[in-house]
Amino acid sequence: MLDSDRLYLLIGQNVRRIRETQTPRMSQEDLAEVLGLKRTSITNIERGNQKPTLDTLYRLCEHFGLEVSEVVPRVEEVAHVNSRSIVVGGKSQEVGAKTATLLDRLRPPSRARR
Amino acid sequence: MRKPYARAIDTRATELLRKFNLFNAPVDVQAVAERLGAAVVFDDLDDDVSGFLLKEKKVATIAVNKLHHPNRQRFTMAHECGHLYLHADQGDRLWVDKAYTSIFYRDASSSTGDKLAEIQANQFAAGLLMPEGLLREHLTEELSDVDIFRLALRFQVSEQAMTLRLVSLDVLESA
Numbered sequence: 001m002l003d004s005d006r007l008y009l010l011i012g013q014n015v016r017r018i019r020e021t022q023t024p025r026m027s028q029e030d031l032a033e034v035l036g037l038k039r040t041s042i043t044n045i046e047r048g049n050q051k052p053t054l055d056t057l058y059r060l061c062e063h064f065g066l067e068v069s070e071v072v073p074r075v076e077e078v079a080h081v082n083s084r085s086i087v088v089g090g091k092s093q094e095v096g097a098k099t100a101t102l103l104d105r106l107r108p109p110s111r112a113r114r
Numbered sequence: 115m116r117k118p119y120a121r122a123i124d125t126r127a128t129e130l131l132r133k134f135n136l137f138n139a140p141v142d143v144q145a146v147a148e149r150l151g152a153a154v155v156f157d158d159l160d161d162d163v164s165g166f167l168l169k170e171k172k173v174a175t176i177a178v179n180k181l182h183h184p185n186r187q188r189f190t191m192a193h194e195c196g197h198l199y200l201h202a203d204q205g206d207r208l209w210v211d212k213a214y215t216s217i218f219y220r221d222a223s224s225s226t227g228d229k230l231a232e233i234q235a236n237q238f239a240a241g242l243l244m245p246e247g248l249l250r251e252h253l254t255e256e257l258s259d260v261d262i263f264r265l266a267l268r269f270q271v272s273e274q275a276m277t278l279r280l281v282s283l284d285v286l287e288s289a
Contacts, residue, residue: 006162077161088170089206096160099177099210106155106168106175 001094007078009048011057014071016046018064034063120237120282123200127241130199139248140270143191146242147176150198154191156180165190167197167209174198185272189239196238201231209235243271244279257286 019026019042028042035042035056044050052060061068082097095103131137134149147154152167152174159165159179164186168175176194178187190211197209209231252268254261257280266276280286 086208088168088208089204091207093208093210095210096163098158098160099163099166102155102157102159102177103166103168103208106177107170 001083002079004078005048007073008045008051010073010077011052011071012046012048014073015042015052015060018060018066018071019046022064035059119234123234123237124241124246126199127238128245128247131242131245137245137248139252139268140188141192141243141245141248143188143195143242147191147195147198150174150195152176152194152198154178156187162212164211165194166211167194167207169198169204169208170206183272185266185270185275188243188270189272189275192239192242193235195242196235197231200234200238240275240279240282244269244276246283249279249283249285253285262286 015031019028019031028039028046032039032042036059037045037056041050045052045056057068057071060066061071082100083094084097084100085092086095086100086103128137130146131141134146136142136145136149144154154176156178157180159177159181161181163179164182165176165178168177176191176198178190180187182190193211194209201207201209249265249269252265262276262280263273265280266273269276271279277286281288
């Protein structure tokens with residue numbers, strides 16, 4: 001299952017890192033101008049609160065000479081391919097495969113419990 | 115200035131350490147967890163999971179992602195101790211601690227109550243790992259970056275966690 005919040009959070013962190021590691025350090029205003037956006041959009045994108053368009057991402061890469069793969073996370077970083085629903089105390093939540101495996105070990109099926 | 119709720123949680127963490135005779139730096143946070151009745155397991159968890167607290171049928175287990183930095187593991191244990199101690203009234207429950215979830219990060223799926231619980235658990239963790247009373251014993255007049263580095267080593271926490279703590283205690287000014 002795709003963790004969309006995490007996807008945009010990670011993209012935002014990358015955008016910020018790219019901007020801040022320029023020498024001299026680039027301001028949000030300057031990046032906004034490069035991308036043809038408002039400064040507040042940069043703030044929101046960097047925080048993961050706004051979804052940058054593909055057009056914006058490619059513009060960013062073009063300007064800084066990067067590949068898109070350097071700005072976006074790997075699929076496995078944002079998708080829990082084997083995520084599972086675990087129910088504890090009547091509440092269901094999604095957990096990743098490794099976490100689910102440990103939970104299985106800690107909570108044997110109720111039939112085997114007695 | 116610290117908010118009253120933060121001060122109250124700090125006090126509870128310190129009282130707990132004194133009761134368990136664990137009021138020493140670095141705080142033996144695993145011993146705290148065990149004295150609170152939790153079994154602690156270190157395992158390979160998903161990257162984005164720091165750990166979890168599983169409370170079911172009166173059995174409490176704290177799992178820690180053993181692939182994370184040892185300081186992070188200590189913070190995770192302390193955070194789960196916070197859920198165990200502060201949120202004991204919640205009954206059977208699974209608390210999963212996501213590594214990237216900061217208190218500033220808005221997760222659409224979590225309720226206001228859950229977010230408050232996470233903030234409280236983080237506050238408790240800071241109070242447990244860096245009790246004000248112990249910290250003040252180690253403070254020098256002027257704190258340099260090297261002093262903060264030494265303090266972090268002494269308490270076995272990250273420099274970032276130590277800096278945040280010193281700011282929240284008004285020892286350091288926020289950057």
